[in-house]
Ligand code: FAD
Ligand code: DLZ
């Protein structure tokens with residue numbers, strides 16, 4: 001009898017993965033590979049590649065310690081890196097004389113398509129199992145979404161609360177409300193103190209990966225070091241517990257705030273760990289719920305955090321699979337502008353963007369409001385090409401995989417899917433950023449000035465956006481008030497908006 005190969009991808013590092021659940025150390029071989037195509041299909045941030053390779057190597061070592069044979073291909077093992085998952089598997093089938101392959105369905109469309117071709121290509125049995133690390137299966141999401149005119153996260157989330165039982169009491173939501181978002185919009189106050197994050201010593205395995213990334217991917221975006229992120233299951237669990245104890249209590253209240261120099265604030269910084277499988281989404285929610293039941297965190301914090309995971313994260317995945325493969329081509333607003341060069345350097349006089357992009361370069365991380373209301377908002381108002389914006393977001397964040405990046409960019413930030421799940425575009429002027437951050441005080445532009453060279457660009461770009469997209473957006477009831485205001489604007493004011501926007505765009509287009 002031939003061997004069974006069980007292939008584990010870089011974002012499937014869960015011991016309880018469906019493909020590994022019945023694995024047998026006596027007869028099975030685990031296949032893992034650092035492959036060139038995955039590391040270069042976009043020019044991922046150096047820290048993102050380092051994190052994935054380091055986590056993969058530690059995971060493989062754990063399986064070996066359990067007695068498994070792991071056929072692990074390092075990118076730097078040979079002069080010629082192995083090109084693709086298919087090549088890695090073909091070599092492993094031949095090496096081990098395998099007659100069966102077991103995998104868990106890939107999180108991304110393009111990789112699932114590869115998996116589905118393997119049975120014909122290799123002429124052996126290939127079992128593609130469901131990824132039950134997600135709480136809602138594709139069938140669950142379809143059951144909920146079928147027949148609905150509009151997909152709204154809030155209603156999906158309530159079903160998920162009922163299905164999981166999280167924060168439920170006597171059949172209803174704990175605290176009498178499904179959603180405590182209204183308590184989660186406090187602006188930053190002076191003297192807010194953020195807890196110091198745990199630091200990790202870089203061990204030999206991770207050091208080798210850092211050297212490899214410096215050597216092979218030195219030209220990619222972002223800073224490689226310092227590198228201080230969990231890469232093992234143990235470290236990830238420690239980080240989760242640290243978050244629940246030290247940051248979760250204030251997570252809700254300051255969830256939408258932005259503060260200079262505080263890259264992580266009270267955010268969990270767990271997305272990359274959850275996305276690669278070092279943490280299970282359920283255990284994250286259960287820890288948060290327990291902290292609330294123990295009286296250690298307020299309900300708005302626990303509910304806000306759990307909503308992000310069983311609500312937004314699961315919903316976004318459902319939207320992705322329901323709309324692929326064409327979703328990435330969406331461009332409802334016909335946006336075509338190229339990304340300004342400073343998206344890669346952070347060198348702009350707009351302080352909010354400078355802060356968010358510089359932190360992104362340093363950490364491969366920015367928190368949600370920076371992604372949505374600073375970088376996303378700018379991309380929307382400036383009419384940046386959705387394909388280029390998608391690629392940028394896929395490159396720069398350590399948690400970025402197409403299934404989660406694409407709907408967040410296309411649907412949430414850019415409204416490029418014509419409101420598939422957002423009831424209106426997340427467009428705002430400088431006033432929102434000023435209210436929610438301390439950025440504007442140190443900006444070259446004046447947030448209270450609406451027009452002219454000193455004015456905050458978000459102010460005139462906002463109105464210019466409404467003018468340019470009137471045909472698509474004016475019929476949206478939730479935009480009615482803004483179009484009412486625009487309609488009452490004097491011709492001179494409208495002209496000033498158009499002139500300022502044209503000057504601004506000339507600046508970035510010609511730079
Ligand atoms: P927290 O603020 O602590 O939230 C807790 C958890 O909730 C996160 O770890 C994450 O697992 C989940 N979550 C929260 N919001 C979302 C969301 N909108 N979609 C999916 N999960 C969510 N998230 C990614 O994981 N990968 C991406 O590539 C990604 N790209 C984004 C692009 C844009 C334009 C926007 C607006 C958001 C994007 N997000 C993405 C969602 C969100 O910004 C990040 O999950 C979050 O900032 C990660 O930081 P955190 O772990 O500290 O999150
Ligand atoms: C993102 C990524 C990178 C950079 N490199 C690898 C790799 O070399 N080997 C691997 O197994 N996975 C990698 N990944 C993650 C995959 O791209 C991810 O598993 C697929 O996109 C499916 O979601």
Ligand code: SF4
Pocket residue numbers: 349350351352353429430431433434439440441443444445446447456457458
């Ligand atoms: Fe950003 Fe405008 Fe504030 Fe400057 S003034 S930080 S550009 S919102």
